[in-house]
Structure formats: C-alpha cells, structure tokens
Amino acid sequence: MIQVVFEKEQNRAVAMDGSRIAGECVFTEDAGTWNIVHTGVESEYGGQGLAGRLVDCVASAAKEAGVKLTADCSYAKKRLGLDGGQENAFLKLAEDRFSCRKFSDRPVEDEKIEAILKAGIVSPTAHNMQPEKIWVLRSEEALAKARECTQCHFGAPLIFAVGYKNEDGWVRPSDGRPFADVDASIVGTQMMLEIHDLGLRTTWVGFFDAPKLHEKFPEMDGYEMIALFPTGYAAENAHPSHMHNDRKDKSELVEFL
Numbered sequence: 001m002i003q004v005v006f007e008k009e010q011n012r013a014v015a016m017d018g019s020r021i022a023g024e025c026v027f028t029e030d031a032g033t034w035n036i037v038h039t040g041v042e043s044e045y046g047g048q049g050l051a052g053r054l055v056d057c058v059a060s061a062a063k064e065a066g067v068k069l070t071a072d073c074s075y076a077k078k079r080l081g082l083d084g085g086q087e088n089a090f091l092k093l094a095e096d097r098f099s100c101r102k103f104s105d106r107p108v109e110d111e112k113i114e115a116i117l118k119a120g121i122v123s124p125t126a127h128n129m130q131p132e133k134i135w136v137l138r139s140e141e142a143l144a145k146a147r148e149c150t151q152c153h154f155g156a157p158l159i160f161a162v163g164y165k166n167e168d169g170w171v172r173p174s175d176g177r178p179f180a181d182v183d184a185s186i187v188g189t190q191m192m193l194e195i196h197d198l199g200l201r202t203t204w205v206g207f208f209d210a211p212k213l214h215e216k217f218p219e220m221d222g223y224e225m226i227a228l229f230p231t232g233y234a235a236e237n238a239h240p241s242h243m244h245n246d247r248k249d250k251s252e253l254v255e256f257l
C-alpha cells in the first residue's frame with residue numbers, strides 16, 4: 001500500500017511504495033507562507049489519485065501549522081481551488097471526505113470542538129424547531145462508557161453523539177410524518193463535513209448498542225440516538241476503505257423529469 005508522508009525537514013509530502021518514491025509535492029517557505037512549487041507522480045503510479053493525496057497532505061500540514069498556503073504549481077493551484085475555481089471548494093470537500101477508522105492519540109483542540117458544534121448548530125431544521133441534541137464525550141469516563149457500546153469507536157480521542165426528540169420537531173400535517181430525524185441528520189452531516197474541513201477525521205457510526213448507550217448515559221434519556229462520530233487526527237496509516245470509491249451509477253440514483 002502506498003503511504004503518503006509529510007516531511008517538514010524536506011519541505012515536501014512524499015508517496016512511498018515500500019522504499020520507492022512514487023511521487024512528491026514540494027513547497028518553499030517564506031514569511032509564514034508555504035508555496036507548492038511542484039507536484040509529480042511517477043508515470044506507473046498515475047490514475048490512483050496520488051497527486052491529490054500529496055497536495056492534501058501538505059494542505060492539512062499547513063492548516064495544522066497555522067501557515068498560509070499558496071501554489072505556483074498549476075495542479076496544486078487547481079486542487080486547492082486557487083485557480084478561480086473556488087466555487088467548487090465545497091464539492092472538493094464533499095469528495096475528499098471519507099470514513100476514517102484509525103486515529104492518532106493527538107487531542108483535539110477546544111477551538112476545533114467549538115467550530116464543529118457551531119457547524120451543527122447553524123444547520124437548517126424544519127420550521128426551525130431544532131429538535132437535536134449533541135453530546136461531546138471527551139472525559140476518559142465518558143469515552144470508556146461509549147466504547148462499551150460500539151466496536152466502531154476506532155480508539156478516537158473524542159466522540160460526538162447526536163440524538164433528537166420527535167416531540168421537539170416539526171410534523172408534516174398532510175401525513176403526520178415527523179421531521180426530527182431529518183433535522184438531526186442534517187446537523188450530523190454539517191458536523192461531519194466541518195470535522196473534515198478542519199483537518200480532523202471521523203466516521204458516521206450508526207452501529208452501536210442504543211439501549212446500552214441510554215443505560216450508560218441517562219443524559220440521553222428520551223432521545224433517539226442516530227450517530228456517534230469518533231473524531232480525531234487520522235493515524236499515519238489511515239486510508240479510505242474500498243467502499244469510499246464505490247458508488248452506484250448516477251443513472252441509478254438520479255432521474256431528470
């Protein structure tokens with residue numbers, strides 16, 4: 001498997017296939033700005049999305065280091081949305097997001113937790129009823145209890161839990177359909193995308209023992225629990241699963257009328 005590694009001393013991200021260099025993304029550094037000057041992948045490694053991974057690796061390192069990122073390299077410029085294609089920044093984020101199932105121990109900064117919560121709180125909800133509730137599980141005690149409720153905690157140092165109450169949400173009069181589950185899903189989605197945008201990673205986890213979660217967390221009483229988001233910095237060898245690129249054909253999913 002090809003590993004993408006950030007090498008600060010060499011001002012580059014490098015893709016390694018065992019001991020062989022498959023590609024690199026090189027930047028210069030000047031007055032708090034990193035400038036990507038070259039992105040290249042060996043021809044036999046083409047078509048695997050390696051160049052994108054290399055640029056993204058430098059971009060998240062720049063974000064973590066708090067430095068500005070620019071690019072003279074035309075590929076990186078396009079990838080980073082600096083070529084006037086900014087209108088696609090959201091699409092790039094949506095495409096880049098993947099379910100991460102391996103985390104490092106590095107703790108998540110409080111300001112990032114606040115940004116993730118804000119992304120959830122500003123979500124649209126039916127009739128603006130806001131039937132959702134978000135729990136931030138970050139104490140060792142809370143994390144230990146959550147880990148007893150799912151195998152899909154992936155050792156993350158932080159878990160967000162999202163739930164809702166039907167009685168707090170809007171109900172469509174024509175057929176009595178409650179919309180609180182839709183509202184809470186939008187909240188979860190916005191949080192999930194903000195997590196990725198911050199350079200953190202997560203997976204939407206629905207496979208947990210809901211009755212046990214309620215037993216362990218009386219605070220969640222009366223709430224339907226729809227998601228746990230194990231969240232943190234990706235482990236070095238974290239990667240998208242094979243399912244990440246497996247989508248039904250557009251013709252199956254979309255119909256123009």
Ligand SMILES: Cc1cc2nc3c(=O)[nH]c(=O)nc-3n(C[C@H](O)[C@H](O)[C@H](O)COP(=O)(O)O)c2cc1C
Binds near residue numbers: 097101
């Ligand atoms: C509602 C929902 C529940 C999910 N539950 C789990 C889960 O319990 N465990 C898990 O590993 N992944 C879970 N996933 C992640 C999906 O498996 C994943 O999104 C899908 O395979 C596509 O891969 P990608 O997210 O990397 O693009 C869930 C995703 C959604 C939207």
